[in-house]
Amino acid sequence: MNIHEYQAKALLRQYGVAVPEGRLATTPAEAEAAARTLDVDVVVVKAQVHAGGRGKGGGIKLARSPSEAKNVASEILGMTLRTHQTGPEGRIVHKVYVEAASDIARELYLAILFDRAVEKFAIIASTEGGMDIEEVAARTPDRILTVHVDPNVGLGPFHCRRIGFWLGLDAAQVKKLETFLSGLWRLYLERDASLVEINPLVVTEPGELLALDAKLNFDDSALYRQAEVRDLRDPLEEDPREREAKEIDLAYVGLEGDIGCMVNGAGLAMATLDMIQLCGGKPANFLDAGGGADKEKVKEAFKLILRDPAVKAILVNIFGGIVRCDLIAEGVVAAASDLGVKVPLVVRLQGTNAAQGREILAKSGLDITTAETLGEAAEKVVAAARGGSA
Amino acid sequence: MSILCDKSTRLIVQGLGKMGQFHAKLSIEYGTQVVGGIAPGKGGTVVDGIPVFDTVRDAQMKTGANASVIFVPPPGAADAILEAADAELELAVCITEGIPVIDMARAKAALAGSRMRLLGPNCPGVVTPGQCRIGIMPAQITRPGPVGVVSRSGTLTYEAVDQLTRLGIGQSSCVGIGGDPVIGTTFVDALALFEADPETRAIVMIGEIGGSAEETAAEFIKAKLTKPVIAFIAGQNAPPGKRMGHAGAIIAGGKGRASDKIAALERCGVTVARSPADIGATLAQRCPGLAG
Numbered sequence: 001m002n003i004h005e006y007q008a009k010a011l012l013r014q015y016g017v018a019v020p021e022g023r024l025a026t027t028p029a030e031a032e033a034a035a036r037t038l039d040v041d042v043v044v045v046k047a048q049v050h051a052g053g054r055g056k057g058g059g060i061k062l063a064r065s066p067s068e069a070k071n072v073a074s075e076i077l078g079m080t081l082r083t084h085q086t087g088p089e090g091r092i093v094h095k096v097y098v099e100a101a102s103d104i105a106r107e108l109y110l111a112i113l114f115d116r117a118v119e120k121f122a123i124i125a126s127t128e129g130g131m132d133i134e135e136v137a138a139r140t141p142d143r144i145l146t147v148h149v150d151p152n153v154g155l156g157p158f159h160c161r162r163i164g165f166w167l168g169l170d171a172a173q174v175k176k177l178e179t180f181l182s183g184l185w186r187l188y189l190e191r192d193a194s195l196v197e198i199n200p201l202v203v204t205e206p207g208e209l210l211a212l213d214a215k216l217n218f219d220d221s222a223l224y225r226q227a228e229v230r231d232l233r234d235p236l237e238e239d240p241r242e243r244e245a246k247e248i249d250l251a252y253v254g255l256e257g258d259i260g261c262m263v264n265g266a267g268l269a270m271a272t273l274d275m276i277q278l279c280g281g282k283p284a285n286f287l288d289a290g291g292g293a294d295k296e297k298v299k300e301a302f303k304l305i306l307r308d309p310a311v312k313a314i315l316v317n318i319f320g321g322i323v324r325c326d327l328i329a330e331g332v333v334a335a336a337s338d339l340g341v342k343v344p345l346v347v348r349l350q351g352t353n354a355a356q357g358r359e360i361l362a363k364s365g366l367d368i369t370t371a372e373t374l375g376e377a378a379e380k381v382v383a384a385a386r387g388g389s390a
Numbered sequence: 391m392s393i394l395c396d397k398s399t400r401l402i403v404q405g406l407g408k409m410g411q412f413h414a415k416l417s418i419e420y421g422t423q424v425v426g427g428i429a430p431g432k433g434g435t436v437v438d439g440i441p442v443f444d445t446v447r448d449a450q451m452k453t454g455a456n457a458s459v460i461f462v463p464p465p466g467a468a469d470a471i472l473e474a475a476d477a478e479l480e481l482a483v484c485i486t487e488g489i490p491v492i493d494m495a496r497a498k499a500a501l502a503g504s505r506m507r508l509l510g511p512n513c514p515g516v517v518t519p520g521q522c523r524i525g526i527m528p529a530q531i532t533r534p535g536p537v538g539v540v541s542r543s544g545t546l547t548y549e550a551v552d553q554l555t556r557l558g559i560g561q562s563s564c565v566g567i568g569g570d571p572v573i574g575t576t577f578v579d580a581l582a583l584f585e586a587d588p589e590t591r592a593i594v595m596i597g598e599i600g601g602s603a604e605e606t607a608a609e610f611i612k613a614k615l616t617k618p619v620i621a622f623i624a625g626q627n628a629p630p631g632k633r634m635g636h637a638g639a640i641i642a643g644g645k646g647r648a649s650d651k652i653a654a655l656e657r658c659g660v661t662v663a664r665s666p667a668d669i670g671a672t673l674a675q676r677c678p679g680l681a682g
Contacts (some may be wrong), residue, residue, distance in 0.1 A: 374666055
């Protein structure tokens with residue numbers, strides 16, 4: 001789960017991590033008032049969307065007076081911000097964060113994440129702050145330092161000294177980094193974060209450390225014990241279908257094609273998309289109905305798939321293990337008749353109670369094409385989407 | 391022979407909820423020795439003919455159990471894994487999906503000093519055809535034979551096993567290692583076990599997008615394996631930045647793409663099936679004479 005920059009900075013403050021003064025605004029008038037209360041020469045007005053690259057997309061602007069802050073905010077609020085992370089459709093900006101501008105001497109990079117390759121936490125530091133870290137890694141990998149932290153030992157002052165002196169900080173700044181980094185570390189652990197990224201971490205002219213931007217991601221699996229984090233969710237930033245799917249415990253990812261898919265299991269669901277593509281078709285979605293798929297869930301899944309107007313045919317691919325194919329078949333029949341499915345339907349059932357499932361489909365009198373193997377199922381649904389007979 | 395479990399395995403069930411009970415029953419029907427269940431506070435009772443104990447230690451001492459299958463819900467699952475290790479079992483298979491990464495990272499690090507092997511979490515378990523079933527796999531699609539199957543996915547494992555069985559090719563053991571970012575037994579661990587198992591003559595490995603486990607496995611295969619390996623990687627068309635169901639299946643920061651994994655495997659002598667429908671056929675072509 002992602003949160004906004006202003007929310008991330010409020011959390012950082014709770015953990016004693018230094019951030020610039022700032023105020024949230026949802027109207028130009030609020031932005032003007034915010035700039036006035038901040039009482040500084042220059043403010044930065046920043047679009048609040050869950051995507052990086054906001055500056056290049058025109059979502060971050062300077063203002064030298066409260067009235068200029070108002071004007072700038074009126075340009076940003078309501079705009080459709082397109083960056084390399086939003087996709088071509090972009091994001092509509094509903095909020096801006098008005099922040100005191102800082103005197104920047106140096107821009108650095110700092111992040112905490114989990115390194116799967118070594119199964120330890122990793123602190124990533126770089127002297128190249130304010131840049132895309134993946135680009136730095138590709139072009140100048142020697143300007144990135146990775147320090148691993150054992151999950152059961154935790155962060156020590158020696159980690160901070162190693163990072164601080166490598167970054168070229170002086171002894172007094174290294175002390176400040178220790179406070180800064182230990183705040184980030186406690187936040188990461190206590191809030192079940194999956195990424196804490198400060199880019200840039202700035203050293204100001206007077207020699208202070210400040211988190212100028214902050215990106216926090218959280219472990220979805222741990223949200224059950226993170227009520228405060230859960231409350232930071234912004235539904236406007238989520239794909240409505242993906243959000244709805246999550247509410248009924250389905251994993252759904254919208255794609256660009258025209259073949260709707262319903263599969264049980266993430267691996268088989270990905271393989272089904274691959275198979276459709278190999279047969280010359282384009283999948284409209286990834287949908288993992290999960291291990292607990294039953295009649296009701298199948299119906300909900302169908303509703304979700306059919307909400308996408310691009311869908312021209314649907315493939316149901318179920319390999320029953322825990323899931324019983326007869327229950328799936330009942331769900332398919334119920335969904336097809338109750339929801340009035342008008343697009344061709346191809347169903348492949350294998351595994352637990354597959355024979356009973358196929359019998360239910362055959363007896364339903366509905367126009368459902370069945371398939372024995374994965375390859376056959378994909379070929380039939382691709383043909384159906386092209387307008388040929390399934 | 392086989393890997394991880396066989397006729398002699400003595401299994402307990404941690405988490406005797408609806409799912410735990412249901413799959414314990416199926417495992418017993420398959421011939422697995424299920425010697426006990428754990429339900430704190432209900433020790434001394436019997437559920438579905440399975441004696442219940444308060445702690446894993448207690449069950450281990452009274453039944454001689456050497457393996458456990460864990461169905462405990464996410465908040466207590468990492469603790470259940472560590473309890474199994476503390477009782478000095480040889481194997482714990484964790485089926486639970488959705489354990490927080492931090493909990494698993496700590497548990498995995500703590501297991502470094504233990505003798506117990508962990509399979510999973512978020513995995514379908516292991517079946518040694520005709521001998522033992524631990525977890526949730528539909529064992530009826532398996533058949534005894536010479537091919538080791540190891541996979542990060544559940545249902546895609548069934549798909550692969552089904553293709554093999556339809557071609558008359560049996561399996562030594564079918565192992566699901568799970569789709570989470572932190573897992574106990576890795577591809578490399580499972581490959582090493584299959585290499586050492588005299589009955590296994592070839593290996594099918596099913597990977598997916600995300601992480602770098604397949605690349606690491608490729609290097610290991612090149613360096614250490616004498617048996618032929620064929621592979622499939624799911625998610626060739628997955629969009630970057632989207633989590634494809636499994637917590638671990640995400641292309642992040644330009645890493646974990648299927649194309650990179652396929653290239654790495656092929657460089658190391660692995661035959662990679664391009665279509666998920668051709669996993670069995672690809673093996674039959676590379677290794678004729680496995681059917682029987």
